[in-house]
Amino acid sequence: MTESRAEHTPKSAFDGVEPAxxxxxxxxxxxxxxxxxxxxxxxxxxxxxxxxxRRVWDELIEWEKQDTERQVYQDTRxxxxxxxxxxxxxxxxxRGDWFCEFELFVVPRGGRGRKARKVKLWQEANADGVxxxxxxxx
Numbered sequence: 001m002t003e004s005r006a007e008h009t010p011k012s013a014f015d016g017v018e019p020a021x022x023x024x025x026x027x028x029x030x031x032x033x034x035x036x037x038x039x040x041x042x043x044x045x046x047x048x049x050x051x052x053x054r055r056v057w058d059e060l061i062e063w064e065k066q067d068t069e070r071q072v073y074q075d076t077r078x079x080x081x082x083x084x085x086x087x088x089x090x091x092x093x094x095r096g097d098w099f100c101e102f103e104l105f106v107v108p109r110g111g112r113g114r115k116a117r118k119v120k121l122w123q124e125a126n127a128d129g130v131x132x133x134x135x136x137x138x
Contacts, residue, residue, distance in 0.1 A: 025051065025128040034131070035061075037080060041130075044084045049129030052083065053137050060106050060119060072107055072114045082106065087123045087132050098125045101135070 028034045035057040041050035052061065061080045068074065082104060090102030100123050105116035123132050 025049075025131075037084060038129070040077070040080050041084050041088075044081065044088050046084070046088065046130065050084065051129065051131050053131070053133045055134060055137060056083070056121065056132055059109055060121075063109065067109055070112055071109075074107060079106065083121070083132060087121070087130075091123060091125075091130075099123070 025034060029036050029051065033054050034051040035054065036049070036051055038046070038049045038051075060083055061076060063074045063076045063079055083106075086102050086104040090100045094100035101120060102123065103118055103120050106119055107113060107116050120135060121132055122135050122138060123130060124138075125131075
């Protein structure tokens, strides 16, 4: 007889306790703390909801005309694709585990820099889908 993983999961002191309040991912999107990239993520192979934190969006994905004039030509969609593509590769190499770490090179937004720098991100999966974040945001 094969036992399930759930049978080996340690019990928590909170098992069976209803939370007094929970803050949903949708509320976080509505409040501007996360950005929904599900539609773009489907184009690189994701099959469920995908979100990035506001910081990932602001620093690594969003790119405006002023950024191009000051730094180098890029666009928001292309930068978003880069993040999602690298996250997808990492997830496939990690064989679908709920967590993985990955790196990518990106031109930092702001200032006058034109050279890409290496950035480390995390990708976590749970019942709400996938969230991409900086390690220190965890």
